[in-house]
Amino acid sequence: MTTKNIALAGHAGTGKTTLMEALLYQGGRIERMGSVAAGNTVSDYTAEEMKRHSSVYTAVGSIMQNGQKINLLDTPGMFDFAGGMVQGISAADCVMIAVSGKSGVRVGTKKAYRAAEGKPRMFVVTKLDDENANFYNVLTDLKSTFGPTVCPVVVPVIVNREIDSYINLIEMKAYRYDKDGKAQEIPMPTAEVSEKLSYRVDGLIQAFSEAIAETDEELFEKFFSGEEFTQKERVDGIHKGMRDGTITPVACVSAAAMEGIDLLCKELELLVPAVEEAEEILAEDTVGEPVALHTAADEPVCVQIYQTLADPFVGKLSMMRVVSGTLRAGAELVNAATGMTEKIGKLFYLCGKKQQETDSCAAGDLVATTKLSANTGDTLCDPSRVVSLSRAVFPKPCYPMAVRPAARGDEAKVASAIQKLLEEDQTLSYTQNPLTREMILSGLGEQHLSAVISKLKYDFGVDVTLSVPKIAYRETIRKKVKVQGKHKKQSGGHGQYGDVWIEFEPYPSDELVFEEKVFGGAVPKNFFPAVEKGLQESVTKGVLAGFPVVGVKAILVDGSYHPVDSSEMAFKTAASIAYKEGMKQAEPTLLEPIGSLEVSIPDDNTGDIMGDLNKRRGRVLGMNPSEEEGMTVILAEVPMREMADFAMQLRQMTQGEGTFTLEPVRYEQLPANLMTEVIASASE
Template identity: 40%
Template sequence: FEGVIDLISMRAIRGVGAKASESEVPAALQEQVNRYHEWLEESAAEGDDELTLKYLEGEPLTSDEVRRGLKLGIASGKLMPVLCGSAFNLNGLTALLDFIVGEFPSPADMPPVKGKNPQNGQEETRQPSDNEPLTAFVFKTMADPYVGKLTYFRVMSGVLRSDSHVWNANKERDERVGQIFFLRGKQQEPTPAVHAGDIGAIAKLQETSTGDTLTDRAKPIILPPIEFPAPVYSVAIRAKSKADEDRLGPALSRLAEEDPTFRYYRDPETGQTVISGMGESHLDVVIERMKRKFGTEVNIEELRIPYRETIRSKAQAQGKHKKQTGGRGQYGDCWIEIEPYPDGEFLFEDRIVGGVIPKQYIPAVEKGVREAMRRGVLAGYPVVNVKCAVYDGSYHTVDSSDQAFQIAGSLAFQNAAAKANMVLLEPILKVEIIVPEEFLGDVISDLNGKRGRVMGTESAGTGRQKIIALVPQAEMVRYAIDLRSITRGRGRFSTEFSHYDEVPAHIAQQIIERAKRERAEAEK
């Protein structure tokens, strides 16, 4: 990467800052550069009626006219500039900064911001002027190793001064403002005030987080929050040591506070700590920052799918627990009947007649059945959609107890489940995918290979299609990576839970065998 070509001045630029040098466009690139310059002129002309007329009459635009058209187009939101450069050797950096200074609109040229008055719910506006009431929008939060929590903000109107008090309109809390800083790369330059249009940072705000509005308490306003995309990729993590485990919770909390697209939770079913983000690279960066900033190291684990087990037929079985020791023994005996219960998770019925099992032991039988269902039968996953009735049994006046009948209930369920045609269920997700039309066929083919069922497609705007499908969650674990590969980074998707469905027999067998191996290893 040697440098960049400025399509406005039609000069090649190599190097950075004082060492940057300009030269003629290389002859090998001249034809391509001319073509791109013509496209740039066309885009610039669309920003101004006078320039549009001149362009349509076939007259070339001057460099100043191109700059004027670009500036107007960017300010109106019609144009989205794209510049290239190298982060490795910084080629193109000088051209980027010059373009930002010269062509980006001044805050004073922008329309007033709109927000809602929290006191009356009415929409209000703020002009980008120092004479307006204070309105500052918090767009980023970081954990700085030296000053602690660092809040980044942009003053939309008014002036935010050091050593003052501001009102957090979102949290309805007063915040004390200490020293305010301008940020120059890694350097923090103290400043007495930040004026309308400028960006600054404050250390150690107690209540403020990303998306909040800092304002004048007498004239509050809440600006619309940034709409962050929902995470699309998740992995499970486990602390490497006991010390790492103690630091893990606070580290994840700080990282989530800094990055609204990062989320974490502990899955109560699988017992795993799950982190979610925008892709594999995003989570790699999060894990690296966890180690560098918070001294917390983790291992990545395979994400466990919350499968379920259920029965497909009716069955009856006995559960009998009899144990005689030197003193008082244990005795519990019950017969239960189980059958599919599609209307709910679980229903327990007492059909005992004649007192063959005393009333006080019936709850113990139910507790034992529930415990057996929680542990699972096939692969250790919870059993659902079962109706269970206890209808017969026996007891001992001395040796029977709640514990004995709880064990008997658990044994009875295990015995009955073995005869009730048990199957494995998997979570099915409703997936909405938006892709360019040219990738539609490849994406649908990939979904079919993931056991997905395409429910339909519809237009999602010019040149884009929305695909709606039902796909097993087990097939979606790495879908963010797969979709990026298929669509060259131009596709996006969202998911939500739909329902549980039966796992195909050959896949279920693999899951069951893997669960047996894991149990055997855990018991060693």
């Protein structure tokens, strides 16, 4: 049986989930179509997706089309859930990009196209039932954005601004749909009718034929001599062009009305290359040497986990693609990442949340199992051939928030639940800031973290609150001083006596540097460690706002002692007294962390971003052309305190096309006009 894995991707709101629903209905997998608004679609079955009326996770379903198994992966379109799109595309062999007939090419269209680099791609213009939809404007937009490879294969006939029928350019047949979405073949538009339309049907056929001619020398000669292609030649030409990346077909549908869905199913059957057509899949063995795998049943089994879901009831659900061999329930495979043996339990084919148990799964197909310790991206292999497949590259988390339990004592419970979510979401991170001691949850945006918090509450029963992370300020001094610290106390019996003179001076170090230059035994050597300990404990809190102190050198130069009353504790206390007095006299100031920023943006937005960075007290260090066409990379240094909302601001300014990384690199003096504000907030 031939297998095809097709990911549905594109900008949010382009109708991917409705298209998936229509394809499943057309393929006989579901008895009636659900709707996103009603929250009863196959793809959006989680509570979070039904609440949002949009996809959060990648969902799988399949249809049978004339002996072919076509697996469909409905991926999220919202940028906050881009990890789901990466997972879906990594498991697919072809990417079908949905483009709204109303809004045309958007940022999500471009991102999906780039993410599918190296795989066959096709466009589907959706929502043609919208009164403001215009297929031919969108087609022009696609050609100008993605180049001459764009080639229509199904086009609408528009009469009086309404769709009258659809033309399948491969069959050279026209179809009209009734109100129930049933197609009836009608005659192709005549030349006279075509003249009255806003486009020329014969012109579309000419462009379609030219694209096919470019795929093969014999076809080119036939086209050049004026002969028409047969249907088989048209199919073979587009099929080859998709496989080579020289043709990106464009179909069109109105999924809600079931118009064009049957034609799209034909295109998926005839045009999309099958898994079995891949010549080889490259992997690496245990010593890093390349190994070629083939989609064949007689090879040692090799599977890769493309997605993990954390379910509080079922446990860990691992979705896998069988790359080679035949996977059977009960098989014992080696995890190439850890070297551990994983025993495969029951196997399931998925259609949304529905599971259909199977004993085995052939090469090229998608299947799921539970209770593996392996994670997303891991390769599981037969012990006779242990190899690693390349992992998908996920967007890095860029929106950090401090997280804490709503109820005291729930720290361990929260950490355990978040750990499970980290296994399913590669765009999420959870770390402790070693400087502020806060737990930081980072994601791709506000909506992303909102969904995580919701899942923690409803699936794992833990409430957490989010807040803007604290800034790890530091304190330091700007001049050299010499001060005395004297501790004298008499309370019957032995008293306490410690007396030190210490010089404090600025010094380029992240930790306190201690020296002693005492002459003549004014302070006995056995008390030096106590003096240093007193200072080390003191520098954890500065005198301005209680922040740790850095960049200070302390030199013990003199002092005195009592042969009976002096003790380590007395000298430790004397050192802390000297520290407090010395810090006040040495012109203390606040330091703020500076981050190294690398932001990739469309060329048209460079001026806006430069202006925004100036407002954030940033220093632009350089601008370089990006590897991606039409993009620029800006390098800058920006105070971390100014960057809390940068992720959201960048998304708004670039319509979601901009990306960035930000890493703290050093500390600089905080401007005087901001010190009062920071000191006041620290004392609250």
